[in-house]
Amino acid sequence: MSSKDIKLGVSLYSYQEAIWRGDLDLEGALTAVKGCGGEGVEIFGEALIRSFPYVTNDFLYKWFYMLDNLQLEPVCYEHFSDRRFWQDPEKYLNDDDIFDVTMQYLRTAKKLGCKFIRLSHDGHNGIYDVFGAIEKSHSVVNAEIFAKLLPYAEELGVRMALEVHGPGLLDDGGNDDFLDAIEKTGCYNGAGLMLDLSGCFRDMSPMQEDSYVAAGAKREIVQYIRAMSRKAYTYDGNNNVDWDEVVEEVKRMGGGDAEINIINGRGGFGSLRQKLISPPSVVEEYASKLIYVHGKMHWINEDCTSDEVDYPRYIRALAKGGYKGYISTEFEGQRSVPHTLNEVEFVRRQHALMRQCLADCAAEGL
Amino acid sequence: MDIKKVERISFRRGGAGPKFDKMSDFNATRYNPLLMHNYGRNIYEKGEKIGYCVDVRIPGYRGLPINQIQQLAFTVDGQWIPDDCMYIWYDGKDFPLSEVGTGRFDNEWMWKYQDYLRVFFKIPGGIAQGEHEVEYGIALRDHYSTTAYCKKTVTIV
Numbered sequence: 001m002s003s004k005d006i007k008l009g010v011s012l013y014s015y016q017e018a019i020w021r022g023d024l025d026l027e028g029a030l031t032a033v034k035g036c037g038g039e040g041v042e043i044f045g046e047a048l049i050r051s052f053p054y055v056t057n058d059f060l061y062k063w064f065y066m067l068d069n070l071q072l073e074p075v076c077y078e079h080f081s082d083r084r085f086w087q088d089p090e091k092y093l094n095d096d097d098i099f100d101v102t103m104q105y106l107r108t109a110k111k112l113g114c115k116f117i118r119l120s121h122d123g124h125n126g127i128y129d130v131f132g133a134i135e136k137s138h139s140v141v142n143a144e145i146f147a148k149l150l151p152y153a154e155e156l157g158v159r160m161a162l163e164v165h166g167p168g169l170l171d172d173g174g175n176d177d178f179l180d181a182i183e184k185t186g187c188y189n190g191a192g193l194m195l196d197l198s199g200c201f202r203d204m205s206p207m208q209e210d211s212y213v214a215a216g217a218k219r220e221i222v223q224y225i226r227a228m229s230r231k232a233y234t235y236d237g238n239n240n241v242d243w244d245e246v247v248e249e250v251k252r253m254g255g256g257d258a259e260i261n262i263i264n265g266r267g268g269f270g271s272l273r274q275k276l277i278s279p280p281s282v283v284e285e286y287a288s289k290l291i292y293v294h295g296k297m298h299w300i301n302e303d304c305t306s307d308e309v310d311y312p313r314y315i316r317a318l319a320k321g322g323y324k325g326y327i328s329t330e331f332e333g334q335r336s337v338p339h340t341l342n343e344v345e346f347v348r349r350q351h352a353l354m355r356q357c358l359a360d361c362a363a364e365g366l
Numbered sequence: 367m368d369i370k371k372v373e374r375i376s377f378r379r380g381g382a383g384p385k386f387d388k389m390s391d392f393n394a395t396r397y398n399p400l401l402m403h404n405y406g407r408n409i410y411e412k413g414e415k416i417g418y419c420v421d422v423r424i425p426g427y428r429g430l431p432i433n434q435i436q437q438l439a440f441t442v443d444g445q446w447i448p449d450d451c452m453y454i455w456y457d458g459k460d461f462p463l464s465e466v467g468t469g470r471f472d473n474e475w476m477w478k479y480q481d482y483l484r485v486f487f488k489i490p491g492g493i494a495q496g497e498h499e500v501e502y503g504i505a506l507r508d509h510y511s512t513t514a515y516c517k518k519t520v521t522i523v
Contacts, residue, residue, distance in 0.1 A: 016427040021400065022480060046428030047479040084507040085433040087467040120509065122374070129374040131510055140509060143369040167377070177372045184368065338398045 003361035005324035006315070008354055009033070009040030009075050011294065012048060014331035015343045019047060030066050036348040037355060040075035040326045041067070042118070045108060053104050055111050063112065075326050076161065076292065077109035079117040081140040092137040095145050102141060102149055109158045116292055118194070119160040121146060123175035126168020126199075143177035147185055154190035161292045162191060166198035167276040170286045192291035196330070199278045200314055202233035203307040205298035207336035217258040221250055225262050226307070229272050234310050235279050243273045280310070280317035287321025298333035300349035304356070315357035319366045327354060383511055386437040389446070392503025392515040398425055401516035402502045403482060407523050408492035415492030418522055419455065421482035422502055425514030429479035430506060432456070435466050438485060439503040447487055455484040467507070497521050 010033040018024040024032065026048050033041055045052040049059060067074060081101055083092040093101070102119075109117045121141040122132070132138035141149075146160070153160050168174050175193060182191055203226050213219045225246070232241040243263055250259050265271025300306050318327075329350050334341045384391035403421035410416070420440070424430060432454070440447040452463040456477065461470070463485075477483055500520040506512040 013427055020423070020427075020479060044428055046430065046476070050478060052429070052476060053474060080428070080509065082430075082434065082507070082509045085431060085467060085473045086469065123372070125377070127372065127375055128377045130377045132374075133376045134374060138509065143372075147369060174372060174374070177370050180370045335396070338396070339400055 003315075003319040003358045003366050006319060006358060007039050007326050008037065008351055008358075009042060009073075009326045009328040010036065010038045010347055010351075011042035011076070011078070011328045011330045012044060013042070013078070014329050014347050016047065017334050017339055018343055021339070026063075027066055030070055030072060032344050032347070034070040034072060036344075036351040038072070038329070038351060040073045040328060042076040042078065042328045043074070043112065043114075044078045045105075046080070049108075053101075053108065055108050060111060067113075074113040074115075075328060076116040076118055077105060077112055077114040079105040079120050079160075081120045083137055083139070089137065095142070098141060099145050099148055102145070103152060106149070106153055106156050106158050106160075110156045114158065116159050116161045116194075118163055118292070118294075119146070119191070121160075121162055121178065123178050124163055124165050124168065126164055126172040126174030128167050128174065130167070143181050146178055146191070147181035150181065150185045150187035150190035154187045157189075159189065159291055160191040161194040163194045163196050163294065164199060164278075165196040165294075165296075166201060169199055169276060170195060170278045170282055193286065193289055194292035194294065195278070195283065195286070195290055196294040196296050197309050197314070198294075198296040199276070200283070200309050201277065202275075202310060203230045205308060205333060205336065207298065207333060211336075212258070212262060215258060217262065218253070218255060221253050221255045221259045222262065224253065225250065225259065225272070229275070230307060232272070233275055233277055235281070235313060280313040283314055284317035284321035287318045287323040290318075290323055290325070292325055293318065293323070293327040294330045295327045295350060295354065296330045296332060297346070297350055298331075298336070300346055300353060302349070304349045304352040306350075306353060311353050311357050312360065315354060316361055316366065319358070319361045383505070386439060386503070386505045386513075389439060389441055389501050389503055392439060392505070392513055393501070393517070395503075395513040395515050396425065397515050399516060399518065401425060401504075401514060402500065402518055402520065404518070404520060405523060406498075406500075406520050408495070409486060410492075416490055417451070417486055417488040418492045419484050419486040420500060420502070420520060420522075421484050422504070422516075423482060424477050424479065424506075425504060426506075426508075426510075426512050429476045429481075430508055431473045432471055432475050432477050433467050433473050434507040435463075435477070436505040436507045437503070438463060439501075440485070440487070441501040442487075442493065443498050451488045453486040453488060455486050456481070460486075493522055495523055
C-alpha cells in the first residue's frame with residue numbers, strides 16, 4: 001500500500017462543453033489533460049471518434065502519436081448500452097443485442113489501448129434503480145449478460161469496471177449479483193468494482209445553492225444548512241448533528257418550507273438527515289478491491305479546496321486501503337449552468353488538490 | 367448461469383414521461399442557449415419558397431443514433447410546428463421525422479456530437495426574412511431520457 005500506486009487522470013467527459021462547442025478538439029483536450037498534470041485519459045467514442053462505434057486505423061495512428069508525444073496513458077473507454085431505438089415502446093434491444101453492443105466496446109477499448117471499459121450496468125446506482133424504474137426497456141447490462149461477457153473481456157485484456165455511483169454505496173449490496181458472476185466464472189481479470197466520488201459528497205455545489213435561492217430560499221439559511229451538512233458528513237469524529245435542532249434554528253432564522261425541505265428531502269435520494277454516502281472507513285475497506293476511481297466533482301474552490309468531497313480523508317483511505325490505479329477526474333458542474341464555467345480551470349484545481357493530498361500521504365509514509 | 371437476483375429499489379424516474387406534444391413538456395428541462403444556430407434559411411425551388419429550416423445540436427455529452435430522437439419540437443413566433451411538416455436533412459440524407467425510430471435506418475447511424483442537424487419545415491411560402499423567436503425542444507430515447515430546451519432569436523434569411 002502506497003500513495004505512489006495512485007495515479008491521476010482525466011475523463012474527457014470533464015471537457016464536454018469545450019469539445020461540444022469546438023473550442024477543444026481531441027488534441028486540445030489531451031493537451032489539457034497533460035497541462036493539469038494528468039497521466040491517464042478516459043475517452044468517449046460517441047463524442048470523439050467520428051467513425052463510432054468503429055475506430056479507423058487513421059484515428060489510431062493519430063491517437064497513439066498524440067499519447068506518445070504527450071506521454072499520456074490510455075486508461076478507460078466509456079461504455080453505454082441503451083436499448084430504446086424505436087417509436088414502439090414495446091420494442092427494444094434484447095440481452096443478446098446488448099451482449100453484441102458491449103463486445104464492440106470491448107474490442108474498441110482494446111484497439112485504443114485502454115485497460116477498462118466503464119460498464120453501463122444495472123448496479124450503477126447500487127441497490128437503487130434511478131433511471132430504469134425496474135423496466136426492462138430501461139435496463140442496461142444485467143448480471144446475466146455480464147457473466148457471458150466476462151471470459152471475452154478477460155481474453156481481450158480489457159476489464160469491465162462496475163461503477164458504484166451515488167446514491168449507490170459500495171456496501172449496499174447492489175452489485176452482489178455482478179460480483180457473484182465473477183466468482184462463479186472465475187474470470188477475476190474480466191471485471192471489478194470501481195468507485196465514483198458522487199457516493200462521497202458531503203455538501204451541495206454552489207450551483208445547487210443558487211437553485212434553492214432562485215426557488216425562494218434565503219441564501220444565509222442555505223449556507224447554514226450546507227455548513228451543517230459538511231459537519232454531519234465529514235468523518236473527523238465531530239460529525240454529530242441533531243437535525244431537529246437544525247430545523248428549529250432554520251425557523252429561528254426566518255426559514256420556512258423552502259429551507260426545511262432541503263433538510264427533509266423530497267422525491268427520493270434520501271435527505272440530509274440520512275445522506276447516502278460511503279464514509280472513508282468503507283472506502284478504505286474496499287480500496288484494495290477497486291480497479292478504478294472516477295473523481296466526480298461539480299466545484300473546487302479557487303484555493304484548490306473542496307466543500308463537496310473531503311479529499312484529504314478519501315485519498316488517505318484509498319492509499320491506506322491499498323488502492324492501485326487511476327483516479328480520473330469527472331467534472332460535471334458545467335451541466336448545471338451551461339456554458340458558464342471554465343472546465344479546464346476546475347480540472348486543474350482538482351488535480352492540484354489531489355496531488356497535494358497524495359504528497360501529504362507520502363509524507364506520512366503512506 | 368445461476369446469478370443471484372438483487373432486489374432493486376425504484377427511485378424517482380421511470381419510462382412514463384410526458385408526451386412532448388407541447389413546449390411546456392420541454393421548457394422546464396435543461397436550458398442550453400447554444401443548442402440552436404443563430405441563423406436559419408428559407409428554402410427555394412425555382413425562385414419560390416417551399417419552406418424554411420433551422421439548424422440544431424444534440425444536447426448532453428455524446429452523439430447518439432438518429433433513431434434515439436424521440437421528439438423534436440419547435441415553435442416559431444409562438445406557433446407550434448406540426449410533426450408532419452418536419453424533415454431531417456443530415457449527412458446527405460433527407461427524410462421525414464416520422465420515419466425516425468421505425469427501423470428504416472440502422473442504429474449505427476449517428477447524429478455526431480459536433481454536428482448541426484438541419485430541420486426543414488415544409489411550409490409552402492416559407493417565412494418572412496428577418497428575426498423570429500424560435501423555441502426548440504428535444505427528447506431522446508437514451509438511457510437517461512435526456513431532454514433539453516432552447517429559446518432564442520433566429521435570423522431567417
